[in-house]
Amino acid sequence: MVIVDAPATAAPAARRSSRRALRKFALGVAGILGFLVTWQLLPTLGIVDPTYFPTATETLAQLAVEMRDVEFWRNVGRTLTAWGIGLLIATVLAVVLGTVIGLVPFLRRATHTTVEFLRPIPSVALIPLAILMYGYQLQAALLIIVFASFWQVFIQVLYGVADVDSVARDTARSFGLTRGSRIVNLVFPTALPYLMTGLRLAATVALILAITAEMFIGNPGLGRAIMFARDAGQWTTVYALVIVTGVLGLLINLVFRAIERRSLSWHQSVRGEEVL
């Protein structure tokens, strides 16, 4: 038996893959730089009106000014508070309702049409109602945020609860596990990855709606700050805040993706293969 000289080929392979990773990183940075340069050129060359479309340098300078302003951080805090509370309420409601409805087939059938009718309602349609009920208070924003985020988590929990492996279920039953024990040891672990996916989707939706609510209802936060800056004609501030919202969205996406991956790591579908 000949042992193939694996170690000899391992080093070049490792070098190849690290070169590839370096290339990927370099290209990514080049892309960002290219985008910034294009942004800088468009108003400078007059292709777009510089009054309403400031250059990248002006915007980034304004962003630096904003970050030294305590009121900016207060606004970030307000947005994240609305986001957090809305996400929490939506998740708790969705987990409770999703588990109960998912486990009882009668309830699943009975609620199917109601869910399918309520789900596609764009929660922004409720903005006028929220304004009427709550004015500028946080509850107006929460109404919108919770309504939209709830469905994301709810549907995922329904899928998760239904996905219990039938063999495992029968095994549990033949072992005489009580209902409660079955739920804790069988249903929850199966549903957990789905819940994490739903949470990630809901987190993104919740941020979008928190900012939308601030923009159009007027409760304090980044969205309202954007509208005020627009009203005052301070377009550099507007664009700077838009960048901030993008960064927030990116951060939330990364954090929840990481959480999802960790909770999925033990899951059977993932253990043997690469996670996409």
Place this chain on the structure above:
Amino acid sequence: MKKSFAVVGILAAAAIALSGCTDSAADPSPAPTDGSADGELTTVRVAALPIAETGALWAAIDEGIFEDHGLEIEVVPAQGGANAIPALLSGDIQFAIGQPFGPFRADAQDLGIVIVGNYANSLAEGTDVNAVVAPAGSGITRPADLAGKKVSVNTIGAAGDLTIRKAVQDDGGDPSTIEFVEVAFPDVPAQLAAGTMDAAWAPDPFRGIVLGSGGTSVVQPYQATIPGLAVLTSITTQKLIDEDPDLVAAYSAAMEEALDWASSNEEAVRDAMATNLKIPAEAAAGITLPTFTWEVDVDSIEELGALAVEFAYLAAEPNYDQLIQQQ
């Protein structure tokens, strides 16, 4: 070792950065004068649009007039007058400064909204506080020219388009051919230049910007229809009047004094405008100020109501006794 250096370095950098921190929401006013009443100040939330007219309120707060009456005013910037009334109804704010048409509509549904006093009136002669402006070369010079054109107002179905219709009709044009579009005041210069509409109704400083780039002032609708019409009034709920009449009385007295003071302290008002709206002082100097007064001109309000019924904005005139309770 390296990690802790990095942490210390980051903390140091953060500390240095934070030491240069500003606070744009910090109260620009000086510390309260010793004219404040002994005992606690009652916090009152008042919704006001971030527009030039609110300058009087800001200046009066800085001057300490409201503190003298035992009130600490928290100005809640509204993003659009329409939302102020639901906020009043839900108890989120106690008072609002807004145009009289909102209360008209609320009264039509018997929601218990009351005008307790005035705030600012337009001017009966000379350059008014707002006007319909058209860009250079539009060919629109008089109200009748607006027939068949697109005219923007900040809120459709309120005093703006109503008075414009009346002005066009009085000048011999057909108001039903005007297409009204909704464009917020700050957007007017940009949208007018972009051709979104043919003419726009706007107050200063936006009117000034359009006129400065060669535009024409077509008509001053308030002055042309109901001279001296109230631009902004002080609004609250019947519920508050019933449950806390002392607060309403204190606010009314304070407001009356504030508006009186503002009418004779133009400089302070303009300074407050420049600070709070973050506009340069020259722009603030060029703004036409309204008449600040607490007395509601009931006749002109009733004329507005009658006009609203004439042009089918409202099904019936509001119940003025219930609607206007001058404090």
Place this chain on the structure above:
Amino acid sequence: MTLYTSTVITPRKPSRAWAKFGENIAYALGLPILLLIIWGLWSSISPALFFPSPLVIFEAFVDTWVGPAFFIDVLPSLGRLAIGAILAIALGIAAGTLIGLVRWLRELLEPVLEFFRAVPPPVLIPIIAVLVGANDVMKIVVIIAGAVWPVLLNTIEGVRATDSVMTETASSFALTRGERLRYLVLPAASPRIMAGVRQCLSIALILMVISEMFFSSSGLGFKIVYFQRNYLIAEMWSGIVLLGLIGVLLAAIFGFVERRVLRWYHGIKEVERA
């Protein structure tokens, strides 16, 4: 021992088709009707200002939308939605295929695209309004600006993940680039693309409503805000209901299209699962 030599006649069960049908209807309509009844009773017992009874809302619905408002507001809104969604899907698939196939392009653009995707679409509305003007074009651009991302990113992912065995088979069969695209890459990516299209449609609906609510003088979104401003609560609710119906309709159309396009995919999954 007895031999059964005569034919055994089993009584034919009575047909349960009607019973099944009735059962399905009961499940479908049971909860909604129950909820409506509860709402109706509640609003007659303790009328809440902002929650009129369902009958009032139904009346308002018929009064408002069955008439000229349908043609002035609803159809143009739906038109803009359709144009925006179709353009977003076309753009997303076209750009996504290109970016997904060309590796260096993908690595170049990925960070920038991830950032743009993370920006909440409504935030771009004031910017687009001031650059393009507050008109129909603005609304369609807003819809595209928000709805293109799920399609684009999902197409990139789907095109990237083409099974290597199939790719090699295709090249050993000497398929041209175009043929490979049409018969291999796109069909293989279609499940992911369809998932992106589903998200795209719901985002497009949201953006259609928002762009009309606050920067417009006509349209479904505008009408709902108009009703709110005039405290016409029942009419406002009827607008919300109409939006819900449109959403359901969109989901139904999408489901129909998806089932046909992904017939082969669903079939494979069923076999796998069995």
